[in-house]
Amino acid sequence: MAAAARVAPKDYFTPQEWAPLAHKSAWKGPALIAHAWIVIGLAAALAMAFPIAIPLAVMIIGGRQLGLAILMHDAAHGALHPNLKVNDWLGEYLTPGGLVPYRTYHLGHHKYAQQAEDPDLGLSAPFPITRVSLRRKIFRDLTGQTHFKQRWAPLFKRIAQRKPGESALGIVWTFVKHRPRFFIGAAVTIAATAPFGYWWAWFVLWWLPSATWLPLITRLRNIAEHACVAKDEPDPLRHARTTRAGWIARAFLAPYYVNYHCEHHMFMHVPCYNLPRAHRLLRRKDVLPGMLTAPGYWDVLRMASSKPARQDAGRGPTPEARGVEQGAIRALQ
Numbered sequence: 001m002a003a004a005a006r007v008a009p010k011d012y013f014t015p016q017e018w019a020p021l022a023h024k025s026a027w028k029g030p031a032l033i034a035h036a037w038i039v040i041g042l043a044a045a046l047a048m049a050f051p052i053a054i055p056l057a058v059m060i061i062g063g064r065q066l067g068l069a070i071l072m073h074d075a076a077h078g079a080l081h082p083n084l085k086v087n088d089w090l091g092e093y094l095t096p097g098g099l100v101p102y103r104t105y106h107l108g109h110h111k112y113a114q115q116a117e118d119p120d121l122g123l124s125a126p127f128p129i130t131r132v133s134l135r136r137k138i139f140r141d142l143t144g145q146t147h148f149k150q151r152w153a154p155l156f157k158r159i160a161q162r163k164p165g166e167s168a169l170g171i172v173w174t175f176v177k178h179r180p181r182f183f184i185g186a187a188v189t190i191a192a193t194a195p196f197g198y199w200w201a202w203f204v205l206w207w208l209p210s211a212t213w214l215p216l217i218t219r220l221r222n223i224a225e226h227a228c229v230a231k232d233e234p235d236p237l238r239h240a241r242t243t244r245a246g247w248i249a250r251a252f253l254a255p256y257y258v259n260y261h262c263e264h265h266m267f268m269h270v271p272c273y274n275l276p277r278a279h280r281l282l283r284r285k286d287v288l289p290g291m292l293t294a295p296g297y298w299d300v301l302r303m304a305s306s307k308p309a310r311q312d313a314g315r316g317p318t319p320e321a322r323g324v325e326q327g328a329i330r331a332l333q
Contacts, residue, residue, distance in 0.1 A: 004113040005236045007266050021274050029080035033094050036064045044205045062213025067255035068095045076103040079271040113239040124226035127304045134305040141216035217253045225261040227304040238292040240265040262291045
């Protein structure tokens with residue numbers, strides 16, 4: 001298996017330039033985690049005080065849920081804290097968790113980026129798609145269908161296909177045991193808020209964002225990062241895309257510098273908060289024209305949905321859709 005071509009920091013930076021880029025702060029990573037949780041708390045408080053703000057809170061909280069996943073991703077690269085034990089504790093317990101299996105999987109993506117062995121290749125392979133197809137995907141995300149298909153449909157399928165003598169209750173209990181954070185978090189939050197009349201807060205201000213806005217922006221992030229990148233791309237400056245993000249995009253779609261994805265693939269152990277500085281240095285050195293970049297997320301979506309509609313006629317589910325379903329089923333088993 002041929003690994004993807006890589007770049008060396010010394011090819012672009014002097015030792016004096018590289019040292020601050022590679023430096024892992026003992027406080028910046030934890031501060032970003034704290035920021036995510038504080039924003040979630042403030043958005044929830046705003047929605048409970050003024051229910052008219054619930055749609056806004058759903059988008060803000062969903063964006064920070066993605067932000068926590070991004071920070072767990074940084075922990076997978078050992079970039080959240082200079083002490084690896086602290087790094088792994090932060091990445092496992094103050095973010096969505098599952099750090100160790102994710103690290104194994106994700107480092108494989110970096111090793112074989114856009115090559116045949118890339119475990120994430122199926123996410124980018126279907127693109128470009130038609131606008132109609134993209135709209136269908138967005139609709140499924142925002143209506144919770146994607147969330148249900150990924151998280152809950154395998155449970156019902158497993159119950160329906162249980163073996164003779166196998167208890168449906170036992171299958172459900174196994175499902176619950178494998179998701180302690182979800183169910184314990186729900187129980188604790190409901191117990192804490194119900195006495196004040198906010199029994200609905202967890203359902204509306206945590207589960208709803210994770211079932212609607214989070215799948216949508218996760219999809220958009222995946223599209224921006226690797227859609228329409230050639231399979232077996234030999235140029236390491238074009239394995240991933242950096243997308244310009246203004247403050248609105250950073251607030252709702254691209255938190256914690258995730259839009260600097262080309263720089264991340266070039267220098268995968270650089271902490272996320274140092275990626276903007278790396279970007280500026282590369283621009284000064286006139287490296288950016290050779291990198292894969294986009295002026296904004298709308299531009300990427302237009303490119304990713306540029307396939308003529310007639311080419312989709314009569315076709316079944318995309319490899320992306322089949323891969324998502326099979327991945328969710330394997331996770332349950």
